[in-house]
Amino acid sequence: MTDFRAALALCLVVLLSLVAQPLGAQPVRAQDARFGDANMAVALYADGAPVAGEEWMLALRFRPSAPEWHGYYANPGDAGQGMDLTLDLPDGWTMGEPIYPVPERLVIAGLMNHIYEGDYTVLVPVRVGSDAAALDAPLTGFVAYLACTDRICVPQDARLEATRGGDFDRWRAEVAPLLDREGGFEIVGETLRVAIPLPADLALSDPHIFVRQSDLGGGARVDYAAPQRFVRKGNLLVADIPLAGAAPEGSGLASLSGIIGFGDGEGLRFDAVPQSISIDGAMPLASEAELPSLWLLILASFAGGLLLNIMPCVFPILSLKALALAKAGGDERAARHDALAYMAGVVLACAVLGALVMTLRAAGQQVGWAFQLQESGVVLALFALTAAITANFLGLFELPGFAISGRGPSTSGSFATGLLAAFVATPCTGPFMALALGAALVLAPLEGMAIFVALGVGLALPFVAVGFVPRLRRLLPRPGPWLARFRAWMALPMGLTVVALGWLVWRLGGWTFVGLAALIAILVVAGLVVLLARGNRLGWAALVAALLLGWWSASQPLAREVSAADSLLDPQPFSESALAEARASGRPVFVWFTADWCVTCKVNESVAIEREATRAAFEEAGVVTLRGDWTRRDEAIASFLADQGAAGVPLYLWYPPGSEARQLPQVLTPQALPDLARDPSPAAAPGSDR
Structure with missing residues (x-):
């Protein structure tokens, strides 16, 4: 080199x-x-x-x-x-x-x-x-x-x-012949989108666009080594090509030309003019044999949502939700209405988040599942919300009809609880979710929405079952004086969630940002306590002050850079060039993508990655390690995740010497990585997705 x-x-x-x-x-x-x-x-x-x-x-x-x-x-x-x-x-x-x-x-x-x-x-x-x-x-x-x-x-x-x-x-x-029709192009942020008119039945094995212009205006140019993403929309082939730096608005690029290669020296020249390009309804270029069937993807999403019920993000809320259903007693009609309202809230939240992700990606933004946690305003809101739930569990105030109050069910309260549970669950990812949600982002909109809806149905199913099956409700403990103690104990895991979010706030913006977040949470809790106890204007004033302070805090740029946490494996920061250099060394390569807001990531790191046994095995095998930190938005990491078929983090890749990547499971066992290091053959990826 x-x-x-x-x-x-x-x-x-x-x-x-x-x-x-x-x-x-x-x-x-x-x-x-x-x-x-x-x-x-x-x-x-x-x-x-x-x-x-x-x-x-x-x-x-x-x-x-x-x-x-x-x-x-x-x-x-x-x-x-x-x-x-x-x-x-x-x-x-x-x-x-x-x-x-x-x-x-x-x-x-x-x-x-x-x-x-x-x-x-x-x-x-x-x-x-x-x-x-x-x-x-x-x-x-x-x-x-x-x-x-x-x-x-x-x-x-x-x-x-x-x-x-x-x-x-x-x-x-x-030489490459010239297409008889013009294509179109547009620059969206740090992505060059090119639409080329090609027959839908033209087989493409390894397309790649060679842009003729080296300067796209304002100093922006193509990031040549970055993967290009292709989708089909009827007789249009649409490519999203990453740029090295965003082109300024009005850069004035009047035309674009180049060659699209199909592999084996075949290809076509094209000319393109500026135009708006929509990829709504576009299909991934991969053949149907390379993607699981839609029904398998829906089933995987459903199973992933079902498993979210035991994740630490939502367990406290769901525990009290179960107790609220138990209070319905023998009123079958009320229990069923409550269960359906809860499911409607969960499914609506998952569908809205999924639609928002797909819309932003169609607009050229490189985002993935739980992308909202990369925004400081959302993190502040979630911090204040979990602090308020903790205060509710401790009995500082009551929300009539709301499941987390520990009272009986109500339709509106259950719907709101469903919205809350789905929103709080977004930092968690579990088995089956990576494949399904990654595919949802490249499938047609209706198929993608079906996968997100299946995720919500899986998350809501246990409580729908409790609401519709009296025998299951009878298995739940009966309400009594112990419920108040149990509710107080549920403040402990929710309080730990507040601490974890406080750590994320500190990682994002330092102690000043933590102070602002704490002040906002105090205003929210105090406002709810005063408002629900006395109903006077002082409570409303505190809530309005918290809202204004949160809006102002979220609008301020975060000067603090997120520094990578220390690691026993001493990884290099991920980049396409660092990965290429590591693979060229002829040594095994382990790449992991994480984020400070990803609970599953942190559990895996403590259980499987940040272990002395893993470090010793990697050192003996000469493994090169790279880490991609997605705590804040990073277009390069988002693009790479999309190319791997992943909607978000965690993602773990193992590159045996001279071989392509193997995806490891999203939940790692303590011995998974040491075993790979001792036997780095391509077949030695237990439970790999591909």
């Missing part, structure tokens, strides 16, 4: 020195080759004689002296140099854009180059003028380009004189 970068730097120095020469002081026709074309020879051919007023096709034929030398596309990618061609044309003659074959992708040290290996031809159209006297004159020119291997780059140049002849039929077949 070091040799490659050093060679690349040397090449750039040489090229800059060429640019610095006063070439403008001498005529183009007098320009002589300085470096020659020994490493990659070039010859100029003409397709017959020029005809006045018509297009005349020329061809630059490049021939490397050895297989290790390669040339570059017009946009070389992260490194390299496109060719610079000048033709000595008579007055009235014009040279068109050179036409290239489909390039190949070469990734070295996390940098992607667009290259050609072996012999290749670039066609150059020329519009011939009407000057008949110039038709018989020889055509000359000058070309400068770069020839590289994986370790060294050498500038090349040559004086040209066109020779009539050459295999133009074959060369025309080798």
Whole structure:
């Protein structure tokens, strides 16, 4: 890697020195080759004689002296140099854009180059003028380009004189043909979205877009090494291409062109104009064989929601919900209405959150499940809410009809409890959820919504069953004096949730942010206590003050950066280039994605990752570790998660040497990682999703 970068730097120095020469002081026709074309020879051919007023096709034929030398596309990618061609044309003659074959992708040290290996031809159209006297004159020119291997780059140049002849039929077949219809493009945040008109039945195995423009305006450019995401919408192929930096509004890019490659050297040239592109109803490009059936995804989402009932996020609320149902006694009608109202609240919350995620992703935002916890305002609201629930459990105030009050059920209270339970459950992810929710974000909107609704039904099912089956209600303990003590004890896990959220607030904004969050929570609790006990205006004033302070706090930029927590495994921060470099080392690679608000992540870290046994096994096997922290929004991590089919965190990937990633289960056992390190073969990924 070091040799490659050093060679690349040397090449750039040489090229800059060429640019610095006063070439403008001498005529183009007098320009002589300085470096020659020994490493990659070039010859100029003409397709017959020029005809006045018509297009005349020329061809630059490049021939490397050895297989290790390669040339570059017009946009070389992260490194390299496109060719610079000048033709000595008579007055009235014009040279068109050179036409290239489909390039190949070469990734070295996390940098992607667009290259050609072996012999290749670039066609150059020329519009011939009407000057008949110039038709018989020889055509000359000058070309400068770069020839590289994986370790060294050498500038090349040559004086040209066109020779009539050459295999133009074959060369025309080798370049990428132009689509007969224009496509569209738009820049949304840090994503370039391109829509290309292609028949829906055209099979695509490995599409990739090579954008011709290196500057998209305002200094933004394509992040060449980042994965490109493709979806189909009828006869449109839509690609989301990550950018290295967001393009400013009004950057003025009037057109876009490039080549879409299909693999094996096949592809098409395209031109695109600015337009708004919607991907509502788009389908993932993956074949149906690569994705489970919709019914299996719905079943996985349902099972994931069912398991959320035992997660620590929602257990205190659900425990009191069960007791509220028990108070319904023999009133079958009231119990069923209560259960249905609770389910309606849960399903509505899951559906709204799912719809919001899909809408934001369709607009080009890289977000995932529980994305709202990356927003400071939502974290403040959740902190104040859990503090108020804790105060309620301790008996500081009562909410009539609300399940967490410990009183009997009511339809409106149960609906609100369902909304609350689903919202509080979002930091938790469990088994089965990753596959289902990841697929929901790339499926058609109705299919995606079905998966989110199934998640809500699974979360609500136990209490629907209790409401509809009297025998289950009779299994619940009968209300009595012990209920007040139990309710107070439930303040303990909810209070621990407040502490955990307080830690997240500190991680996001430091002690100043913690102080603001504490003041908001105090105002909320005090306002509810006064309002429900006395009903006077002082309670309303405290609640309004908490709302205004929360709104102001959420609107302030968080200057504090989230620093990575210490780890026994000493991981590198995740990036595409760091992952490419780690995999190129020939050693096993373990990558995990986490967030401070993800309860499952923290449990896994304490149980399986941050263990001395794991550290010793990884050290013995030479495992390279990378960690992606998604506590705050990170477009690169969100894009990578989407490419892995994951809707959120946690995500654990194991790369055996020379093999592709294997997804590990979302719940890790203590011995899972040490066992992988001792047997790092591709098959040694117990319980992997793929």
